[in-house]
Amino acid sequence: MNEEKKQEYSKKTEELREALTALRKGIIFKNTRKPSIVRIWDTLRNKQEEINRILYYFSLELVFKDEGLNDGYAFVQPADIIDSSGDTSLDCVSMGPTKSWIMVLLRKAYYDKKLESYDTPPMKISRVEFYKTLREYTKDMTDEDAFRLKVDQQLRSIDALRIIRLKEKEIEIRSVIESIINASWLEKMDEIETAKSMESEDEE
Incomplete structure (x- = not known):
């Protein structure tokens, strides 16, 4: 050479x-x-x-x-050809169920905003609106401040991955979330939820 x-x-x-x-x-x-x-x-x-x-x-x-x-x-x-349960920063298993559900709902909010407008990414949702949406998918907590504090903690960790941008009154959701939250992610989330339900039944 x-x-x-x-x-x-x-x-x-x-x-x-x-x-x-x-x-x-x-x-x-x-x-x-x-x-x-x-x-x-x-x-x-x-x-x-x-x-x-x-x-x-x-x-x-x-x-x-x-x-x-x-x-x-x-x-x-x-890779799609193998089991995606490995520990990666963008895998729902390593993120845990709470943060994963928040990511799924951020993806839903992104998709809904994309459908109802012709704006280009990032899509924006008010933090108050997102808290309200998240409430519908989580167990009720009587203390609203505690609920928002917990959600904000998770949102900050997602913001650190640069998938979203947290502002004082709104959340900017970047287009990368469309690729991250895919069918494999949702399938794994379903497996986690099913396993948790079965564990609860066994304990009873």
């Missing part, structure tokens, strides 16, 4: 390593103003097949969606 080919191979290897390292840290959002993200984004866009070949050996796959000049996202999820 001559020197020119060695340099080309080294550059390609470094680009893939940089992209895979970024994916390990969580969701990557397209950003045309930050040079390092521009470089990583170009690698993800142009080398999806190579990246997926590497991820395959870890039973993972790349989710990549480019939605325009400044909108797009990429993340890694368990």
Whole structure:
């Protein structure tokens, strides 16, 4: 291998390593103003097949969606061909039932807002409206302040994943939630709820 080919191979290897390292840290959002993200984004866009070949050996796959000049996202999820019960930051098992239900309802709120308007993402919902919706799917708590405090704690942890943006009076829900909350997620949630119901019956 001559020197020119060695340099080309080294550059390609470094680009893939940089992209895979970024994916390990969580969701990557397209950003045309930050040079390092521009470089990583170009690698993800142009080398999806190579990246997926590497991820395959870890039973993972790349989710990549480019939605325009400044909108797009990429993340890694368990491959469809295997059981997705592994511990990942975007898996409903590791998130726990409460946070997972909140994520599902955020996805529902996103979808409902998308249907009723022609706005582009992120979709916005008032925090008061979301508390009210969540109440319908959770056990009643007499202390409203305690309920909201618990929900806010979960929302802040979801905000840290950059799936939503928490504002003082509203929640901005980003389009990435459409890819995260999919059929596999809902199926796993159903399995968890069924198992919990059976445990409750056994205890009685």
